Amino acid sequence: MKQFANFINENLDEEPEYIPIRKQKIQKEELVKEKADEEEKEIVEGPQAKLSLLERRIKMIQNGETTQEDNLSRMERLKKEEEEILKQLEMKPLLAVSEMAKGVVYTEPIKTGWKPHPKINLMNRAKIQEIRRKLHIIVSGEDLPNPITKFKNLRFPKSLTEALKRKGIYQPTPIQIQGFPAVLSGRDMIGIAFTGSGKTLVFILPMILFAIDEEIKMKIVSGEGPLGLVLCPSRELARQIYDEIEYYSRSLEMGGFPELKIALCIGGINAREQIEMIKHGVHIVVATPGRLLDFLGKKILNLDLTRHITLDEADRMIDMGFEEEVRSVLDYCKSQRQTLLFSATMPTKIQNFAKSALIKPVIVNVGRAGAANLDVIQEVEYVKQEAKIPYLCECLQKTPPPVIIFCDSKQDVDDIHEYLLIKGISAVAIHSGKDQQERILAISQFKNGQKDVLVGTDIASKGLDFPNVRHIINFDMTKDIENYVHRIGRTGRCGKTGLATTFINKNQSESILLDLKHLLIEAKQKVPPVLLSLPDPQNELDMSLECSFCSGLGHTIRDCPKLKALQMKQMQISTGTTSDSLVGGDW
Ligand SMILES: Nc1ncnc2c1ncn2[C@@H]1O[C@H](COP(=O)(O)OP(=O)(O)OP(=O)(O)O)[C@@H](O)[C@H]1O
Numbered sequence: 001m002k003q004f005a006n007f008i009n010e011n012l013d014e015e016p017e018y019i020p021i022r023k024q025k026i027q028k029e030e031l032v033k034e035k036a037d038e039e040e041k042e043i044v045e046g047p048q049a050k051l052s053l054l055e056r057r058i059k060m061i062q063n064g065e066t067t068q069e070d071n072l073s074r075m076e077r078l079k080k081e082e083e084e085i086l087k088q089l090e091m092k093p094l095l096a097v098s099e100m101a102k103g104v105v106y107t108e109p110i111k112t113g114w115k116p117h118p119k120i121n122l123m124n125r126a127k128i129q130e131i132r133r134k135l136h137i138i139v140s141g142e143d144l145p146n147p148i149t150k151f152k153n154l155r156f157p158k159s160l161t162e163a164l165k166r167k168g169i170y171q172p173t174p175i176q177i178q179g180f181p182a183v184l185s186g187r188d189m190i191g192i193a194f195t196g197s198g199k200t201l202v203f204i205l206p207m208i209l210f211a212i213d214e215e216i217k218m219k220i221v222s223g224e225g226p227l228g229l230v231l232c233p234s235r236e237l238a239r240q241i242y243d244e245i246e247y248y249s250r251s252l253e254m255g256g257f258p259e260l261k262i263a264l265c266i267g268g269i270n271a272r273e274q275i276e277m278i279k280h281g282v283h284i285v286v287a288t289p290g291r292l293l294d295f296l297g298k299k300i301l302n303l304d305l306t307r308h309i310t311l312d313e314a315d316r317m318i319d320m321g322f323e324e325e326v327r328s329v330l331d332y333c334k335s336q337r338q339t340l341l342f343s344a345t346m347p348t349k350i351q352n353f354a355k356s357a358l359i360k361p362v363i364v365n366v367g368r369a370g371a372a373n374l375d376v377i378q379e380v381e382y383v384k385q386e387a388k389i390p391y392l393c394e395c396l397q398k399t400p401p402p403v404i405i406f407c408d409s410k411q412d413v414d415d416i417h418e419y420l421l422i423k424g425i426s427a428v429a430i431h432s433g434k435d436q437q438e439r440i441l442a443i444s445q446f447k448n449g450q451k452d453v454l455v456g457t458d459i460a461s462k463g464l465d466f467p468n469v470r471h472i473i474n475f476d477m478t479k480d481i482e483n484y485v486h487r488i489g490r491t492g493r494c495g496k497t498g499l500a501t502t503f504i505n506k507n508q509s510e511s512i513l514l515d516l517k518h519l520l521i522e523a524k525q526k527v528p529p530v531l532l533s534l535p536d537p538q539n540e541l542d543m544s545l546e547c548s549f550c551s552g553l554g555h556t557i558r559d560c561p562k563l564k565a566l567q568m569k570q571m572q573i574s575t576g577t578t579s580d581s582l583v584g585g586d587w
Pocket residue numbers: 167168169170171172173176193194195196197198199200201343344462463464465489490493494
């Protein structure tokens with residue numbers, strides 16, 4: 001991520017601080033003493049003193065030197081170690097640059113005119129806690145709004161509840177039960193819930209209702225807007241959210257509410273049409289950061305009136321290296337806003353960094369951040385590299401279509417696509433090397449059932465909602481566990497059951513396989529012998545781990561391969577030893 005490059009650059013560029021000679025002398029003496037202490041320690045304790053905390057612990061346990069208190073202190077120590085690493089990694093806060101420069105501090109959430117049904121405010125503590133406990137909702141923050149379990153108590157207009165019913169939506173899901181009251185009352189929110197659990201509605205419906213409210217008060221005119229902005233990590237996801245907003249706002253318009261103008265600002269398509277739309281004033285913009293920043297920079301669009309911002313798949317966006325872009329977008333906001341972040345995976349690190357930009361946020365978790373959807377049956381199979389393609393056709397027989405096959409590289413996507421076509425299987429392919437028209441066609445043919453199989457890279461893994469996908473095949477295991485969770489989450493959506501098959505072999509790192517093993521255990525899935533036979537530090541430590549950098553359950557932040565890779569990349573960039581860009585090509 002760019003913050004590491006900045007950190008390293010800043011520190012390389014720094015003038016050495018002048019230290020008075022007296023102070024230098026004291027420092028030198030301290031250094032000599034420290035070294036002597038260390039040498040003495042090594043003589044007394046042996047070379048073990050040089051081992052890391054974790055390694056020493058493993059050794060102690062191997063020697064049977066543990067007690068129950070010991071277990072506790074071990075956990076505490078690991079936690080402390082983790083906190084220290086997190087501190088060192090301190091990311092520049094998400095707060096917009098201009099706000100930081102001006103020292104603008106908002107202390108209260110924005111005000112909205114929404115009120116729940118009066119009986120919601122009369123709910124007693126026990127009832128509230130019971131709802132949350134039963135639905136596995138964990139919520140934190142100040143002045144928490146009460147959960148609302150029925151659409152009618154949310155006081156949605158009739159045309160909206162009818163529009164929901166036409167989509168088969170009668171009862172809010174747990175993230176909606178706690179999320180709607182938070183967002184409708186103007187609170188900032190971090191919403192974390194498993195894939196396919198209905199997070200999208202939590203931000204789009206309030207955004208539409210706020211826009212209607214504003215439009216009734218004062219019409220948007222040419223050059224004005226948007227009032228609401230949704231930022232997404234891929235063009236396909238932006239288009240999907242745009243379609244959803246269009247559907248609900250048109251339904252409300254038919255119910256007698258004012259017409260809303262919604263714009264889609266994404267790369268890969270002609271900007272002229274988008275500009276034409278924006279010129280006449282817009283209420284809501286759904287965008288990917290690249291095209292949005294381009295429009296903002298050219299003053300085609302401004303965020304002067306924007307009061308509601310959502311970062312969908314927020315952690316994925318940061319993970320893809322778009323932290324600086326997101327910060328720049330926020331920088332264009334002129335007034336106080338409501339900021340919402342959603343994802344199925346949101347490691348502590350990202351949550352901490354995001355909190356800087358939020359005011360009294362409500363943090364809603366349904367299940368553990370980064371946990372897999374329990375409606376997905378996960379099968380992991382050891383398949384030798386050369387046997388993967390021939391085995392694919394057999395694997396496709398496991399369920400009827402539609403099926404999605406995920407690969408790491410564009411080349412593999414093209415090869416498998418070609419192979420399936422030769423075998424007479426109706427398949428489409430999607431990756432960032434394809435032009436936008438091809439990408440749109442592939443998605444729509446797969447979505448409307450014209451094609452049975454979609455072969456794709458991770459562009460198709462985040463947030464896309466394909467109806468009734470029966471089977472996800474991971475032709476390659478992902479490099480990080482969060483992407484695995486997002487990929488398999490394309491099936492088993494909103495209460496339906498799905499299957500995910502993942503091919504593994506010796507090409508995968510032990511670390512990702514350990515993360516996979518513990519994710520399977522957490523989701524009560526069958527763990528194949530090949531994963532059970534891996535040397536596992538958790539067996540030695542007799543305690544569970546969770547990395548706060550990537551949510552992996554097989555290691556701590558200290559051994560996080562993703563963090564190490566990132567630091568290495570940043571180091572290479574800052575020293576100019578690589579020309580790699582962290583920025584993906586999907587925007
Ligand atoms: N209350 C509900 N009842 C039934 N279906 C719902 C409900 N809310 C949303 N849905 C449907 O569930 C599907 C998944 O919703 P959505 O795409 O919002 O999930 P998500 O949590 O954002 O998933 P992801 O993390 O993969 O992005 C959609 O088709 C949506 O229309």
